[in-house]
Amino acid sequence: GQNIDQPTEMTATEGAIVQINCTYQTSGFNGLFWYQQHAGEAPTFLSYNVLDGLEEKGRFSSFLSRSKGYSYLLLKELQMKDSASYLCAVRNAGNMLTFGGGTRLMVKP
Amino acid sequence: DTEVTQTPKHLVMGMTNKKSLKCEQHMGHRAMYWYKQKAKKPPELMFVYSYEKLSINESVPSRFSPECPNSSLLNLHLHALQPEDSALYLCASSQEGSSGGENEQFFGPGTRLTVL
Numbered sequence: 001g002q003n004i005d006q007p008t009e010m011t012a013t014e015g016a017i018v019q020i021n022c023t024y025q026t027s028g029f030n031g032l033f034w035y036q037q038h039a040g041e042a043p044t045f046l047s048y049n050v051l052d053g054l055e056e057k058g059r060f061s062s063f064l065s066r067s068k069g070y071s072y073l074l075l076k077e078l079q080m081k082d083s084a085s086y087l088c089a090v091r092n093a094g095n096m097l098t099f100g101g102g103t104r105l106m107v108k109p
Numbered sequence: 110d111t112e113v114t115q116t117p118k119h120l121v122m123g124m125t126n127k128k129s130l131k132c133e134q135h136m137g138h139r140a141m142y143w144y145k146q147k148a149k150k151p152p153e154l155m156f157v158y159s160y161e162k163l164s165i166n167e168s169v170p171s172r173f174s175p176e177c178p179n180s181s182l183l184n185l186h187l188h189a190l191q192p193e194d195s196a197l198y199l200c201a202s203s204q205e206g207s208s209g210g211e212n213e214q215f216f217g218p219g220t221r222l223t224v225l
Binding site for chain 1: 113140149150151152153154157159164165199203205211212213214215216217218219221
């Protein structure tokens with residue numbers, strides 16, 4: 001089975017940096033994804049890691065350590081529009097995604 | 110076209126009704142998925158179609174019946190639903206059903222279903 005943990009809620013200030021952590025225990029690992037979901041909307045793909053290390057995409061970066069079952073999503077220069085839920089999802093060998101509970105991020109002025 | 114579309118956007122139905130949710134993509138993706146998402150919860154996988162064949166059914170009750178008429182379309186037929194089935198139903202697609210590479214899933218906007 002899969003067990004994926006992330007904090008339920010986080011608050012940060014506009015312009016700051018925030019790190020959202022995700023820990024996982026899975027039977028079969030074939031990549032970790034981060035999705036952003038605004039209230040009432042579909043999840044949108046942010047990043048993908050399958051090897052250890054950091055992947056950078058503009059203001060967003062994602063890190064993976066497979067030996068520790070750990071990932072984080074780093075958001076820099078926070079903007080108000082970054083207020084959303086951030087979903088960590090682990091893919092198994094059969095291309096099935098299992099989502100963590102999501103982290104609701106609130107960005108304050 | 111990098112979009113997954115879903116219709117209807119909202120649906121209200123009684124427990125004796127029969128209705129269908131529709132999903133369409135024109136990205137040439139060969140894997141399509143149905144997820145159910147309750148409020149403030151993550152999406153939960155229901156079904157996976159790979160190359161138009163049902164490859165995964167996550168122990169979903171038979172009152173939900175998926176159908177994949179062709180590689181671009183995915184339907185979810187609903188019959189005799191219960192109020193607890195009220196949720197956001199998300200469709201997604203990816204390049205292929207087998208793993209490997211980024212192969213990320215693209216999600217549609219969802220159908221918000223209310224069962225009375």
